[in-house]
Amino acid sequence: MRSRPTLSTKLLAMGAGFLLVALASIGLTLWVTWKLEGGAAAVNEAGRLRMNMLRMVLVLQTEPPEAVQERARQFDASLELLRTGDPSRPLFVPWSDETRTRFDGIRTRWAEARTGWVSALPPDRARNLAEADAFVQQVDGFVDAIEIQIAGWTAALHLFQLFMMALAIVAAVTFMAVSYLLVINPVARLQQAQARLRQGELGTRLPVDTDDEFGQLSAGFNLMAHALQASHDELEHKVREKTASIAVQNQRLAALYEVSALASTASSLELLAQGFVQQIRRVAGADAAAVRWSNEANERYVLLAGDGLPVAMAEGEHCLHTGSCLCGQPQEQARTRVIPITPSTEVALPHCRDAGFETMVTIPVKMQMRMLGEVNLFFRSPVEMTDELRDLLEAMTRHLASAMEGLRATALEREAAVAEERGLLARELHDSIAQSLAFLKIQTQLLRDAVARGDDAKRDRSIGELDVGVRECYSDVRELLVHFRTRTSEEDIESALRATLSKFEHQTGMVTTLGMVGHGLPLAQDVQIQVLHMVQEALSNVRKHSGATRVDVLVHRHPRWRFEVQDNGTGFDVTAVPPDSLHVGMGIMRERAQRIGAVVQVESAPGQGTRVCIELPSVVPAQTVAVASEGPFAQAAYAAQADIPHTANTP
Template sequence: MRTKPTLSTKLLAMGAGFLLVALASISLTLWVTWKLEGGAAAVNEAGRLRMNMLRMVLVLQTETAEAVQERVRLFDASLDLLRTGDPSRPLFVPWSDETRSRFEAIRTQWAQARSGWVTTLPPDRAQTLAQADAFVQQVDGFVDAIEIQIAGWTAALHLFQLFMMALAIVAAVTFMAASYLLVINPVARLQQAQARLRQGELGTRLPVDTDDEFGQLSAGFNLMAHALQASHDDLEHKVVEKTASIAVQNQRLAALYEVSALASTASSLELLAQGFVQQIRRVAGADAAAVRWSNEANERYVLLAGDGLPRTMAEGEHCLHTGSCLCGQPQAQARTRVIPITPSTTVALPHCREAGFETMVTIPVQMQQRLLGEVDLFFRSPIELTDELRDLLEAMTRHLASAMEGLRATALEREAAVAEERSMLARELHDSIAQSLAFLKIQTQLLRDAVNRGDEAKRDRSISELDVGVRECYSDVRELLVHFRTRTSEEDIESALRATLSKFEHQTGMATTLGMVGHGLPLAPDLQIQVLHMVQEALSNVRKHSGATRVDLLVHRHPRWRFEVQDNGKGFDVASVPPDSLHVGLGIMRERAHRVGAVLQVESTPGQGTRVCIELPTVTAATTMPPQPAPPSAASIAPQGAASGEELTPAVAAGRVATTA
């Protein structure tokens, strides 16, 4: 197959043609110029023949024969030069018929004149001049013939130069046209196509008219534009898909966020279930939805909330036994299922079919291998549950399970708080009023015995003891009421301490002072309550046993909290007080100190008053150190209950407890 020449071949052929034409024109011009130079030299040489003829005539009249011979020889040499020419000068006669006949006539006449001039006798003067004139005329005719030839060559050279000028103009125009058609126009089309491509016109294509380099460039540009357009379309498709995926993810995140918000704000299981069933129905696009709760033994399912359910279905399926219908799956078989409801489907309760539902999706509500209930979604058309939707529904159901467990934990916490409060009341009553009531019971028995025996002295003494015991019991009741009504500040315990000292001063008439030293982090409210109760117990002991007239309370905030209760009473011997003494105030204080991880120290000397010091652990120790009981020593006694194995509160787990009796 014949192939079209390429652009390089065309440009090389055009350049080679222009070069050949230029070389040919230059060669022809040089050749014509060389011819003209040779003819001009021949004219000069012919003119020299005229001059040599005149000298020959002069020599013939005046010189010797030898001189004549020399001149003849020179004349023959000139004629021979004209006949043969000299390319080195250059010199040659532009021969033609006219110049040849003229030259032959010159040679013939010279031969005749020479034969007569070379004799021994000098020629006749008149004859010699006549012959010389005739010879000069022949030479002039020869020169005229040569000049005619030179004039013809000169005219031809002028014409050729004009032709070359016209050819140069035509060649320039041809070169510009060819350059425009072969180079400039294709480059401009490429530039325009590239500009449109940059502007976003990805459908831009170039026509492929030739098989040359620009044709190949056009084909390559088209391939590049096609690839770019395909990539752009694919990218747009991917962006659309990604945007749709992100939108779906946002919808899922929004649904999960709404479920989380509902779980954090719902105050009861009914409100949680009602809000959840509406949200999961909207997310799943179901025609109806139901949330069922199962008891711990998984014996039955109770309808907590429904959305879109027919009334007959809600009433008829309010409580289902496990496994009795398509709803309420046993725990061992609990999994997400898509159940078609067809006329041939065997169901114990026909409410789903009667309501027109064709598909049901059941999702178990599980929490830590425990089945809490089930979510049922009803559709009036066949559906296929995608993996993404399945994951979303299961994630929402897990949030529901966490929320249900959280409500259950909150209820247990409230129950535990009530139980703890009751336990605390029981301890307070047991440690204070119960002891006094036991003492009164003994005194009552002694009084009965004294009355039966008629012992008036013991009767009166028992009545006095009963009166004192009733008064102390009454005082204990009042103190308990004061303790239970005391409230602390979340920022600082100082205001509560001042209120306690004010009440104590009003009840006892004792002078009190409060000193706050240093600055530190505030105590937690629960820790403030325990510390306040210990301070109140110390003040109660001062009121009951010290006989003091003044009480000072000094509080150190840094480097750790320390509370010192100092009185100016009669004091006592600490070592003489047994741990099982009927005076239970110290035991109560030890127990409270043990619960909060504090160190309780009691220092007293008979006649010099008593000092009770309560030192709390540092904040860092309170959050990092496990409880470490203090080593036993002569001045410290382990608190009651420290080795009993009772469960410790977070405050107790803060540090060690050591009490000094």
């Protein structure tokens, strides 16, 4: 079979034909133009012959014979140039019979005239002019013949140009028609098919009419459309699958989020277990669920919460010994298991089988290799657990374990806070009220001895000492109440210091001032509490021992926090007194300073007052200060000890 030419072959053949025609027309035009330029140059040269003839006649009349001979040689050279031509200029005569006859006549006429002009005879002026006129007429005829030839070439060039114009029009029309048939129409069909394909008509196909490039493109387009349609159908299927998978994942994430929210909000183990058992039953699609708690030794499992459990099953399995039934796995065997419950299954407690359950899933609740409990899911039909569901249930159970451990840690923290609070109460009572009560006990014994002996002077002195001791003890109790009520609610400690000084001034009548110097970062709340209590201890020592009338508190915020308490009291010799026996509050102050890495310095001299300086480090170390322990419980304890009504505004 003969193969049809391809589109490329057709376009190349058409282009080659157009190129050959264009080159031929351009070459012919250049050749005709070259001929015309040569003929025009010949006309100019022939005109120069006329001018030279006139000069020759003039030379004959005025110049010597040598000049005449020189002029004759130049004339011969011009004739020879016309005969042979000069392609470099270009210059050549468009020879024809007429031009050749005319040129031969010019040469003959010149030969006859030249013979007479170069002789030694004196020139005959009239005869020379007649011969010159005849020669000029011969040249004019020669020029006319050349111009006729040039006019013919020019007319032929114009006709050829008109022909080329018509040929260009025909070629353009032919090219447009062929382009439309071979290129534009197939491209338009491809564009229309592409537009339909882009609009979603995946069944669009193109007819394959030819085996050229556009036929191959059409076949390739059909293959692409078929592949795209198949891929689209497959993609829709995959999208539906992924959408379903994402929906499942969203449900699981929602379940995990709900478990996390429950773990962060549950205030007790019972509330946590009850909320969790409802959520895990809903996620697993179980008919019933139970959460069991195990003691630290993993000896037994106690039912914390159940959802959907029959009453008899909940009461009968409230507490299970480890390993006594399908529920309650030993720690070394704890893992997620799917257990079928059949009539032949050996169970120590048949409650689940009697309730109609056919499958049980057990999930251990473990935290750091410690068995915290177990989650049981009950189904009334056989169940096959997928890996995704297993991972989800185990993740929810890990959240439950973390929440249970968090509640346990919170309980331990509360217990530690209570223990620290009790220790703080014991230290405060021992260092303040216990001292006064011991003194009162001694004075009471002295009073009893004085009454027994009838010593009125000692009796009255003991009564006075008792009165002073009771007043001191009462003042200590009031001061402790103020001490434990003080809290910082602002970022800056200034407001709390002003409130403390205001109460101190109201109780003692001393003049107080507060100065704040510099700017710095605020102190943490726990550090503020400790610093504030140390300042209160310093003020208490001023009240008890200094005999001052004025107290100045100066606070430096930069470069580090420094608190100075200065009084104008009697003062004392610091070097003469052991540090542990300055006065009762100093031990408490040093203990508080040690907690936050601060330094307490005491400067005093007899008659010059006392200055207590509390300087904090540049970076306060992180300390676990039980601020909450110094709260309402402590206030209530002190109020009970002092038998004073516990109110927020007690001075």
